[in-house]
Amino acid sequence: MKRRLFLASSIAAALGGCAPIGTALNDNPGFHHLLGLEGALDAAILGNSAGLARQYSIADISPHFPIDSLPTPTSSTYEALLANGFRSYALAISGAVERPMHIPLARLAGMAQQSQITRHDCVEGWSAIGAWTGVPLRDVLRLATPHRDARYVVFRCMDRDDQGTPYYESLDMAQAYHPQTLLALQLNGRPIRPDHGAPVRLRVPTQLGYKSAKWVAEIQVVGSFAHLYGGKGGYWEDQGYEWYAGI
Amino acid sequence: MRYSTIVQRLVYRYALLTRLAHWFGAIAVAVLISSGLQIFNAAPYLDAADRSTPARRVLSIGSPADGVGQLTLFGHTFTTTGFLGWGSDGVGGETARAFPGWLTIPAYQDLADGRRWHFFFAWVASLAWLAWLVSSAIKGNLAEMVLRPSDLPKLLPMQAYYLRLRREPPPHGTYNPLQKAAYTFVLFVLAPLIVLTGLALSPGIDAIAHPLTVLFGGRQFARLWHFLGMLLFVGFALVHIFQVATQGFFNQMRSMISGWYRLRDHESVGP
Structure with a gap:
């Protein structure tokens, strides 16, 4: 009986040790970095896949599309844009491009539109299906013509967290030129609502939701994002989430 | 003076690769469960x-x-x-x-880190499974572990033995019929299903393999199957640990550490 008790207590100790040992290793920078290498492996395997996100029918659209982002911007700039129905909004394209430019919302709306009914998969685990209409990002990039040595497209957004840190995201050129990567202007047949990222929201249906940046103000073509904010290529990436968000 | 006439034979039951695969797999599964609960949260x-x-x-x-x-x-x-x-x-x-x-791993709520652990150890568990499969196939002892039609009539007598309704277990090889059923289900049905339902959760995988996600009823449904798979695995692990603890703990542990197992009188070698 004593032996049974000894065995039971050693098994309980082994199981109970899992969380504290894991937590201690998690707080070790070297081990933490080692774990993160798996993300680079995923990016190498899948990062530039040409696979298309599944398309759904109108009947599949979620009746309620959740809001799960930083709060809607409250800056005077955004308030002013909102007040005139985004007529003064212009998407800036800057950085390593032949023709830096500002594209007014009306011009974006006048370009060839693509509609997709795709599923939005949040990193937290929920998903929602919406019908998105807008301009394929590659059409907009072609207007500005990125330099040959350009590697990433950075999206600078108007939303900020409670510390004042702005939201941003990035894609590599292959992801940016993916046929389903969209600068969405409409959700479910109506102009995107302010809380869904009006007037222009990125849609990257082949990756998790945090890539689909809301309230996009500027597209910046760069050779590296190491000098931007936390250097990891995105607001959530700077807080430990993988840069390649396809997993 | 009485003395035992039972010849206690030591047999080399587990190859080094099998033992390594077992322990790496065990650690990886423990990490996958606790980091998975972190992600679920x-x-x-x-x-x-x-x-x-x-x-x-x-x-x-x-x-x-x-x-x-x-x-x-x-x-x-x-x-x-x-x-x-x-x-x-x-x-x-x-x-x-x-x-x-x-x-959960880590103990505090941190989805980003839970994901890092989960995806890293998903590779460890998958490679351990593959190493075990290759090692068993090479040694030819996969056969003694896989449930065969001839084992089916022995399942109930074996259960009766465990329930103490029967004095002796039915004659069997290295593994008894219930062990074979459990290992066959866990290693060839449950483990692959857990991996596939996990992959089906990823938008990048869904984009290159729509049928996989569709097969499980979609992304949220795959998340449900993935969770149920985990619960079944936990059930197996609890029974497994209970069996090891009660069916000659030191003999069992020695065999999975050094490879050597002492046969008991109703056991024999081979399928």
Whole structure:
């Protein structure tokens, strides 16, 4: 009986040790970095896949599309844009491009539109299906013509967290030129609502939701994002989430 | 003077690669379960649908008020304060949280780090499984582990033996019929299903393999299957550990550490 008790207590100790040992290793920078290498492996395997996100029918659209982002911007700039129905909004394209430019919302709306009914998969685990209409990002990039040595497209957004840190995201050129990567202007047949990222929201249906940046103000073509904010290529990436968000 | 006439034969049961695969696999599975619960905590509900659909919610864990934890299963709500819904925050306090800190890696709530652990150790577990499969196939002892039609009539007598309704187990090889059934199910059905349902959750995988996600009923449904797979695996692990602890603990542990196992009188070598 004593032996049974000894065995039971050693098994309980082994199981109970899992969380504290894991937590201690998690707080070790070297081990933490080692774990993160798996993300680079995923990016190498899948990062530039040409696979298309599944398309759904109108009947599949979620009746309620959740809001799960930083709060809607409250800056005077955004308030002013909102007040005139985004007529003064212009998407800036800057950085390593032949023709830096500002594209007014009306011009974006006048370009060839693509509609997709795709599923939005949040990193937290929920998903929602919406019908998105807008301009394929590659059409907009072609207007500005990125330099040959350009590697990433950075999206600078108007939303900020409670510390004042702005939201941003990035894609590599292959992801940016993916046929389903969209600068969405409409959700479910109506102009995107302010809380869904009006007037222009990125849609990257082949990756998790945090890539689909809301309230996009500027597209910046760069050779590296190491000098931007936390250097990891995105607001959530700077807080430990993988840069390649396809997993 | 009486003395034992039982010849206690030592047999070399587990190859080095098999033993390494077992322990790496065991550690990886423990990490996968606790980091998986960490990931679950970020959206503590499971829907039998492609997209999130509250009307088809099978399970949810929540905290309707401070200090109260609840589990809702098929619409029936149970109070689970202190364990599910409200429990350890992993840093010495209590908080609204689906699974408590002592069950998750890391102990505090951190989805990004939980994902890092989960995906890293998913490779460890998969490679351990592959190493075991290759090592067993090379040694030719896969056959003694896999359930065959001829084992089926022995399943009930074996269960009767475990329930002490029968004095002797039915004659069997290295593994008894119930062990074979359990190992065959876990290694060739459950483990692959857990891997596939996990892959089906990823938008990047879904984009290159639509049929996989469709097969499981969609992304949220795959999340439900992935969770159920985990529960079944936990069930197997509990029975497995209980069996090891009660069926000659030191003999069993020695064999999985050094490879050498002492045969008991109703056991024989081979399939």
